[in-house]
Amino acid sequence: MSEVKYSKEHEWIKLDGEEATIGITKHATEMLGDIVFAELPEKGSHVDKDGTAGVVESTKAASDVYTPVSGEVIDTNQMIVDDPSKINEDPEESAWFFKLKIKDKSEMDSLMKKEEYEKFAKETSA
Amino acid sequence: MSIKKTSLNNLHIKYGAKLVEFAGYQMPIQYKDGIIQEHKYTRSHSGIFDVSHMGQLFISGGDDLTNDLEKIFPADLKKLKINQSKYSFLMNNKGGIQDDLIIAKTSDGFLIILNAACKYNDYEIIKSKLDNQYKLNLEETLSLIALQGPEAKNVLNKVIPGCNSLKFMNGNNYVYKNEKVYITRSGYTGEDGFEISIKHSDAETFVESLIKNGSKLIGLGARDTLRMEAGLCLYGNDLDNDTSPIEANLKWAIPKSRIETEFVGSEVLKNQFQSGVKKLRVGIKPDSKVIARGNTKIYNDKNQEIGKVTSGTFGPSVEHPIAMGYVDNSYSTVNTKIFLEVRGKKIPANICNLPFYKKNYAKGEINV
Structure with missing residues (x-):
């Protein structure tokens, strides 16, 4: 069974064994508005927990995408680079950003569960 | 100082606006459709803009x-x-x-x-x-509403008959609900359109009747992408106290008959007309999908800084990133290769003609 958790920077992370898939939440896309540009980390590069691992831009502004855990980038989603509007359409499934081979599973511990994140998102956007 | 609200504030809320503070007013940045849809609706049909915050x-x-x-x-x-x-x-x-x-x-x-x-x-x-x-x-009892887009003339004419005979940059008095309204054919989107000065108490019903006739409310977000595609300047971004109209490439707005006469700043302008300027506002088109926003530094191919971006976004109608900014005059020729520093990387771009989006006024109804 895969485990899905959420960060305070509005990323979701799905863990399958040592492989993690990371994207931004539906709530994040609603705050950003129409996404018109996405930049992803390079395959093979290492990213550190809470470090920058990409960029999304709406018509209004640019926002960094952070990685909720550390690891090696093993895959990136070219579909969202070619058509960034897919991120608004399906942020928590097909429009994932990158996949990591993670180093330390315990980094997942500090992240929020779905209900906690929903509460957090509601409170911070109010 | 408390935030001011325009006479359309309730209407903005009714139509699902995201409200932000702008120049001391609570204004809609976008409605439910979002900036791209609002932008495109203005270009294909017509959009209503609350510009009552303007003086x-x-x-x-x-x-x-x-x-x-x-x-x-x-x-x-x-x-x-x-x-x-x-x-x-x-x-x-x-x-x-x-x-x-x-x-x-x-x-x-x-x-x-x-x-x-x-x-x-x-x-x-x-x-x-x-x-x-x-x-x-400085009138505080009148709202100002812009109606922009190819359908603007048809929509407005249903609500206030006769106004479609106005020529570009001309205005006149009309009557709406037994009250005087002043309408000009003008705008800030690169589309045909009108600006309507109307009593606060009539503004809401007036806008509702425009909506009934097929128009939609459009927020400040799309107003910004529309004006950028049209190559129009935003004061505070593209124009400021240290920039002259000649540097801003707005020489066309200063009639020849006035160049030799006196007005505030005339000596500097006369000098710039004769000797040219050091910096010039230009259109910028990045080669890739990267967006260069205001304050992005501009470099030449020798890595020397030659200017700064003042406005930049993704143009929903041209479907490409667009920008404008100021460069050293020797780099202002169209098709000059420049580099934009975005997140530490130098992004190749070209100087290009403005506007990015040009309306085809095929029927000759607009007398520019």
């Missing part, structure tokens, strides 16, 4: 007023016919732009449309330059 400054007076205003503004006000309007500038002594504005001649003087963030300061400057000799009224 409507009425000055009453006769020929003396015309003479005195020509000492302030570099516009040919003597030649202006009643209800005709011109784009002009309020400048400082160094030729820097304090505000860009529209001056219209009215039956008893002039109406000047000012930017929201500048209007109170402009009022003080203009009042003192006119030596308090005339009656100035």
Whole structure:
């Protein structure tokens, strides 16, 4: 069974064994508005927990995408680079950003569960 | 100071606006459809913009007023016919732009449309330059609504019959619900359109009737992408106190007849007309999908800094990132290769012609 958790920077992370898939939440896309540009980390590069691992831009502004855990980038989603509007359409499934081979599973511990994140998102956007 | 609300505030909320503070007013940045859909709807149908935060400054007076205003503004006000309007500038002594504005001649003087963030300061400057000799009224009882897009003329004509005969940059008085409204054919989107000055108490029903006739409310977000595609300047971004109209590539707005005459900043401008300028506003098209926003540094191929981006976004109609900014004059030729520093990387781009989006006024209804 895969485990899905959420960060305070509005990323979701799905863990399958040592492989993690990371994207931004539906709530994040609603705050950003129409996404018109996405930049992803390079395959093979290492990213550190809470470090920058990409960029999304709406018509209004640019926002960094952070990685909720550390690891090696093993895959990136070219579909969202070619058509960034897919991120608004399906942020928590097909429009994932990158996949990591993670180093330390315990980094997942500090992240929020779905209900906690929903509460957090509601409170911070109010 | 508390945040002001326009007469359409309830309507913005009713139609699902995301409200933000802009120039001291609570304004809609977007509605439910979002910026891209709103932008495209304006280009294909028509969009309604609440621009009531802008200043409507009425000055009453006769020929003396015309003479005195020509000492302030570099516009040919003597030649202006009643209800005709011109784009002009309020400048400082160094030729820097304090505000860009529209001056219209009215039956008893002039109406000047000012930017929201500048209007109170402009009022003080203009009042003192006119030596308090005339009656100035920065009107607070009128809303200002823009209707823009190819369908604007049809939609507005259903609500206020007769206004579709107005020519570009001309205005007139009309009647709506037994009250006087002043309408000009003008705008800030690169589309045909109108700006309607109307009593606060009538603004909401007026806008609802435009919506019933097929128009939609459009927020400040799409207003910004529309004006950028049209190559139009935003005061505070693309124009400021340290930039002259010549540097801003707005030479066309200064009539030849005024170049040798005196107005605030005329010496600097005359000099720039003769000797040229060091920096110039240009259009910029990045080669890739990367967006360069305001304050992005511009470099030449030798890695020397040559300028700065002042506005940049993704253009929903041209479907590509677009920007404008100032470069050293020797790099201002179209197709010059430049580099934009975005997140530490140098992104290749080209100087290009403005506007990015040009309307095809095929029917010749617009007299530009």
